Ligand SMILES: Cc1ncc(COP(=O)(O)OP(=O)(O)O)c(N)n1
Ligand SMILES: Cc1nc(C(=O)O)sc1CCOP(=O)(O)O
């Protein structure tokens with residue numbers, strides 16, 4: 325049984341985090357209640373991702389917060405990361421699973437009910453569903469789906485889901501009401517003047533939504 329908690333999912337972005345850096349942002353976010361952290365650097369090569377990933381893994385180890393690597397299966401393996409996240413155009417999920425083995429977490433992005441229905445639960449552990457809203461953080465994002473779209477796709481997905489795309493702390497309630505297990509955020513934490521306080525607010529909203 326894999327042990328991961330999608331409640332407060334921090335997706336790191338080196339540009340947005342540049343003032344205090346990704347490692348320090350992740351450390352503060354974990355203190356504030358982040359439950360899972362993804363290294364997402366769209367411009368770095370594999371060697372750079374491995375270097376940053378190793379530093380992140382060391383920073384998160386004490387808190388037992390899993391580190392997920394975006395896109396780069398080689399880097400995820402070399403880091404000894406807890407998991408890998410791939411999108412529909414990155415790599416076929418079944419191939420990713422073959423590469424990472426049974427024990428690593430595999431996350432997959434899904435944007436439609438059809439894609440969600442096709443998920444093989446022996447391959448994929450969780451889905452990232454979005455964008456709920458338009459966001460400048462991912463300029464190539466698909467058409468926003470809103471909370472109604474999120475609810476439809478969550479219902480079609482046979483694995484736990486996290487909502488992503490333009491999500492802020494105040495969206496925790498509607499995202500959980502739509503069936504998501506948690507929210508994935510970049511700019512709601514990265515680049516905030518106080519990443520720990522920003523994360524704590526998200527964690528509190530998640531708690532409130534569950535109460
Ligand atoms: C948790 C989570 N959900 C979705 C994504 C998006 O993945 P993808 O569609 O492959 O886009 P990029 O992030 O690679 O630009 C994600 N990274 N994390
Ligand atoms: C990494 C990512 N994936 C998305 C998707 O829709 O799959 S939206 C996104 C960026 C989310 O950034 P922010 O929290 O700053 O809006």
Ligand SMILES: [Mg+2]
Pocket residue numbers: 394395409410411414
């Ligand atoms: Mg991707």
